[in-house]
Amino acid sequence: MSADSQKRRAAAAALEHVTNGMTLGIGSGSTAKHLVELLGEKVRAGLTVLGIPTSEETRRLATEAGIDLVEPDEMTRIDLVIDGADEVDPDLNLIKGGGGAHLREKIIAAAGQRMIVIADKSKKVAQLGKFPLPVEIERFSWPLTVQAIRKALAENDLKSATLKLRPGARDAGGGVYLTDSNNYIADIQCTRIADPAALDAALRAIPGVIETGLFVGIADLAIFGTDRGVETLGA
Template identity: 50%
Template sequence: MTDPAPVDPAKDAAARAAVALVENGMKLGLGTGSTAKIFVDRLAERVHAEGLDLRLASTSKATADQARALGLVVEELDDLGWMDLTIDGADEVDPDLNLIKGGGAAHLREKIVATASDRMVVVADQGKVVDCLGAFKLPVEVIPFGWASTRTHIERVLTELNMPGRPVVRREKDGQPVITDEQNYILDLDLGEIHDAPALARALNAIAGVVEHGLFLNICQLAIIGRPDGSVVELQREEMQ
């Protein structure tokens, strides 16, 4: 039997700080990704230690499976109605707490759960904090039917927004397209920098075949950023110190 992999201290610090925000009786959204996975582990520890009564919804099948394996009860979002709090990870966080998400191909469900919550809190390490979104490839979930035509529309939009020639690549694993929980494809946009995220979001939303993109704008209220020494910095939307 192999020893478990060591937990990243920065991600663990962020996860532990987020768990402290959870109150008994909450309806709570569980995020997806490496830091969110640690959060679910730490949440389960607290639930079992304190007997917290929580109602939980998940942003992915992977997170739901993890939570249930830890003895947590996960329900359907539609059965819970409105959520008190969602805690999730991010691939990038900018000074206004706008995000890029979708590295785990779960941004559609993540956005649905986050926007069905009173509050969204992001947990991440310092490497996810950026001055300008875009270094991380922007995921766009598209339906498989006509996906190549949808890619062409996206390329035209990028040209109109002064980002011509940027690669738009279907995400694959082992030579096969990555399939999301909703049975769709992911197109990754290699943009470098996104100088007008709202304009890009509006343009992508208007394309037939696009299901959802990974720009989370004005959704996150608080980011808990873990540091390697085990400390955290809490970033509000108006301040990014």
């Protein structure tokens, strides 16, 4: 079974946790695309939910699927957030942001009553770090922010980590990737992250760092699609 089929299997299993009347945070990326398609089928069959998309692409897909969307306000209760991940460790710490939407994803995930992560089995790892860690940074004086990030990495036993701005065609002026919030992303290749919470705190303390792709203490359940069905981690 392909990784894409495993992702769809995980998305279908996550939808078993969705009940009528819920407000859902809807994630971004290739796995979330399957979620939106399958959720749209349930909505057309009579399920009533409200969705809060975490990226402009997810908004577009959800609208096309016929899912009612809502802009959250101070009174909004997000019953459940379902999103993908690039890596998941045994403690349900995550690396997210391969698609560049981790700022919006983390805002919604932190506000949700519960978060379910969906992924193919390759995303289950013993330790975070093989997948590059994305850090969203302010474009103003970004070289100073990068300088501070390098210092923080060295102080967290990651002197050998490499960092580069994510390239992309969205910034016509320089070929640098722009997020939906018009910020840059610095991708950090760490190889291993011994203490995700400490690294997350150190990076977020830097002026100019808007958010990291480390999701620590946020996810409640991970569902991994496999060739034979699904595996779960958490409750």
